[in-house]
Amino acid sequence: MESIYEGSQSSNRREIERINTYLAQILVLVNNRYRRKEIRKELQDNLEDEMQELISEGYSFSKAVSYALKDMGQPEEIAQGYNSVYAPYFDWAKMLTLWIGTILITIFLNLGVNFGQLMFFFDTEVSRIVGILLMIVAGVTFCWEELNELPFLYGVGGFNVNSAIQNLIALAIMNLSVLHTFELCVGISFMMIFVKKKMEKIRVQFERKYIFSTGQIYTIKGCYGIAEIDGKKKRVVTYENASRGNRVVVVGIEGYRLIVKRIP
Numbered sequence: 001m002e003s004i005y006e007g008s009q010s011s012n013r014r015e016i017e018r019i020n021t022y023l024a025q026i027l028v029l030v031n032n033r034y035r036r037k038e039i040r041k042e043l044q045d046n047l048e049d050e051m052q053e054l055i056s057e058g059y060s061f062s063k064a065v066s067y068a069l070k071d072m073g074q075p076e077e078i079a080q081g082y083n084s085v086y087a088p089y090f091d092w093a094k095m096l097t098l099w100i101g102t103i104l105i106t107i108f109l110n111l112g113v114n115f116g117q118l119m120f121f122f123d124t125e126v127s128r129i130v131g132i133l134l135m136i137v138a139g140v141t142f143c144w145e146e147l148n149e150l151p152f153l154y155g156v157g158g159f160n161v162n163s164a165i166q167n168l169i170a171l172a173i174m175n176l177s178v179l180h181t182f183e184l185c186v187g188i189s190f191m192m193i194f195v196k197k198k199m200e201k202i203r204v205q206f207e208r209k210y211i212f213s214t215g216q217i218y219t220i221k222g223c224y225g226i227a228e229i230d231g232k233k234k235r236v237v238t239y240e241n242a243s244r245g246n247r248v249v250v251v252g253i254e255g256y257r258l259i260v261k262r263i264p
Contacts, residue, residue, distance in 0.1 A: 012061050012062070012065075015061060015062050015065045018065060018069065019044075019047060019065060019069070021212075022069055022072075022075065023040055023043055023044065024211070024212070024251065025075040026039075026043065026075040026078050026079050026082075027039065027040055027079075028207060028208055028211045028252075029075060029076060029079030029080075029083075029208070030079050030082050030083060030086070031083050031086075031088045031204060032082075032083075032086040032087065032088050033204070033253075035082070035086045039082055043072070043078075046072070047068050047069070047072065050064075050067075050068040050071060051064040051065065051068045054067055054068065088197065088200055090193070090196060090197075091152070091196070093152040093164075094142075094152065094162065094163065094164035094192065095164075095189060095192060095193075097152075097164040097165065097168070098164045098167055098168065098185060098188060098189065098192075099185065099189070101164070101165075101168040101171075102168070102171060102181060102182065102185040105168065105171055105172050105181060106178045106181055106182070108172075109175070109176075109177075109178060109181065110178065114175050127173045127174060127175055128174045128175070128176075130170075130173060131170040131171070131173050131174035132170070132174075134166055134167075134169060134170035134173075135166075135167060135170045135184075135188070137166060138163045138164075138166035138167045138170060138188075139163070139191065141162065141163040141166060142163035142191075142192060142195060143195060143199070145162060145163055146195060146196055146199045146200075147199065147255065147256055148255045148256065149254065149255045150162075163192075167188050171184060171185065203253060203256075206253065207252065207253040207258075210229055210230070210234070210250045210258055211250055211251070211252070212249060212250060212251075213229050213230050213249070213250045214229070214247065214248065214249045214250075214263065215227045215228045215229035215230065215234075215247075215248055215250075215260075216228050216245060216246065216247055216248065217236075217242055217243065217244050217245060217246045217248060217260075218233060218244065219244060220238075220242055220243060220244060223237050223238055223239055224236070224237050224257070225237075225238070225242070227248055227258075227260060229250060229258065234257075234258050235256065235257045235258070236248070236250075236257055236258045236259070236260045237254050237257045237258070237259055237260070238259070238260050238261065238262070239259075240261060240262050242260075242262055246262050246263075247262070247263040248260035248261060248262055248263060249261055249263055
C-alpha cells in the first residue's frame, strides 16, 4: 500500500517534517542504534494506519497528523518502552572467534605443538614477550575498530587481521598452559565487553548532545568534512551534495562523525 502521505509532500511539507522530527526524537533515545531502522518502520506504519482512519472520517491531513502524534504519546515514554525490550547492541562475532580459536589452540597445545617456534622460530621466553606486545596492539586495534564502528571483515577485499585474530595469534605463540590460556581468554573477553559498552555509551551521549543542532560546513571532500556545530568544529559525514558554507542540521552519528543534512 502507498504511504498515506507519500503523495502529499509538496502540499503538506510542514506536517511531513513534524512526523519526521517526532520519529527522530524517539529514535535518538533508543539505546540500540542497530534496531532503529526497524523501530522507525513500525512507528511509521502505526502512524499511517491511524492517519488513514482519521482521514477516512473526514479530518484534514494536518488534523490527522496532530491527533495521531498525540495518541502515540511522548517520545521519552515510547523510547523507554523499546529500551526495555531491546538490549544495547553487542557484536558477538569477535567474541565467538576468540573463544572458538582459543579452544582450537588448547587442543594443539595438548598435542605438544609450540606455535612460537612453529610460526616465528622463537624460543618460549621471546614468544611470550612478543605475545604480550601483540595483545597490547590488539587492544588498541579493538578500540580503533569500535571507534569507527567497523564490521568484522573491514579490510581490502573483505579480509583483515582484526583484534580477535591478533589476540588469537598472541595466545598461540605464548605457549602457555591450557588453564592460563583460558584465563587470558576470559580476561580479554571482559575487556572487549567493557570497551564496547563504554564506547557505545559515549557515542550515544555524543549523538544526543548534538542531535538537531545546526551549523555550517567548514570544509568538505566527498562525503566527509568538518562543520562548525554550536560554535565547535566537528567531523561530519553527509550523503547529499554539500559545499563549503552550506547550512546543515545533525541527524545522527556514524562512528565518531556526526551525520548532517543540508538545510534547504
